[in-house]
Amino acid sequence: MPWHSRTCRCRGCDCMTPMEQLSKGLAPPRPRWSRRRWRSSLGAWQPGTLAAIATAAATSWATLCMSPPQQPAQGWRRPGAASSKATAEAAAAAKRATRAGKAQTAVPLEMPAIPRRQRRFERPRPPRRDRGDQPDALTRELERLNEMAEAGRLSEAHEILCGMDIESYDRKKRMVFNTAIKACANAGNFVAAELYYKAMLRMNIRPNAKTFGKLMEASAKAGNLPMAKSWLQEMQRAGFAPSEVSINIMMDAAARAGDYNSSLYYMRLGQELGFELNTMGVNSIIDAAVRNGDRAAATAWFDHALGM
Numbered sequence: 001m002p003w004h005s006r007t008c009r010c011r012g013c014d015c016m017t018p019m020e021q022l023s024k025g026l027a028p029p030r031p032r033w034s035r036r037r038w039r040s041s042l043g044a045w046q047p048g049t050l051a052a053i054a055t056a057a058a059t060s061w062a063t064l065c066m067s068p069p070q071q072p073a074q075g076w077r078r079p080g081a082a083s084s085k086a087t088a089e090a091a092a093a094a095k096r097a098t099r100a101g102k103a104q105t106a107v108p109l110e111m112p113a114i115p116r117r118q119r120r121f122e123r124p125r126p127p128r129r130d131r132g133d134q135p136d137a138l139t140r141e142l143e144r145l146n147e148m149a150e151a152g153r154l155s156e157a158h159e160i161l162c163g164m165d166i167e168s169y170d171r172k173k174r175m176v177f178n179t180a181i182k183a184c185a186n187a188g189n190f191v192a193a194e195l196y197y198k199a200m201l202r203m204n205i206r207p208n209a210k211t212f213g214k215l216m217e218a219s220a221k222a223g224n225l226p227m228a229k230s231w232l233q234e235m236q237r238a239g240f241a242p243s244e245v246s247i248n249i250m251m252d253a254a255a256r257a258g259d260y261n262s263s264l265y266y267m268r269l270g271q272e273l274g275f276e277l278n279t280m281g282v283n284s285i286i287d288a289a290v291r292n293g294d295r296a297a298a299t300a301w302f303d304h305a306l307g308m
Helices: 018-023 035-044 047-066 084-104 137-151 154-162 166-187 190-202 209-221 225-237 244-257 260-272 279-292 295-306
Strands: none
Touching (some): 137 154, 209 225, 209 244
């Protein structure tokens, strides 16, 4: 039996060399690959690839088996190369130098802080603003609504209010409606003010003393004294006591309506509540007396105002 029969992996033959297998057209031995790798390799093979691989394998196998490598002579060395002893000494010297260099360049335990790399053209950063310096969108909308309310521009204020998301204001819902009623008060439109008040109640927003004060002011500037009285009673039923501002508003409503007696009544009501008569109240009384045609009363209150 030939020497290679034990290691022969050809198909249907136990004694043929790879050259003989190639001459007879037999397939090369199957590589021990996984199934997935074998399938992927088969997919990439071309018709001529299999023959080229077989030829290269047979050639390398014949070279290794039939022509053993020749050992060089004892005194032979490559031209220009040093002897083995000199080469060993040079390698040892290089190794010692490498160790010495590593010892000198040892990394310290505490590394200094590396500064941040500065850009060549770095823009200066703007100063950081706090949240209070730059108002958000809700605050800007509320400021615009307040500007329209101060100017008495009811139509613009109503347009801004319709474009606002009331639910997003959370705790400022009452402030939004109070500002809208303020626009009605400066415009003297008590009908629109009442509509805003009813909208507040539908949205379960509890009015405060400022709400009723703006409602009375809207009625007073329109010269509607009965409506102002009804809002004062509504404020008292809601649990709010009349303030000095509300008393002055009622005196102004009486003066615009030309009701001199009602202005005196609210003056006494304010004194009972502990409020002193101020210049605004005296002017309202004088205005009521003039509109009522009582020149003597107007002159007397004018002299009283000069002595205050």
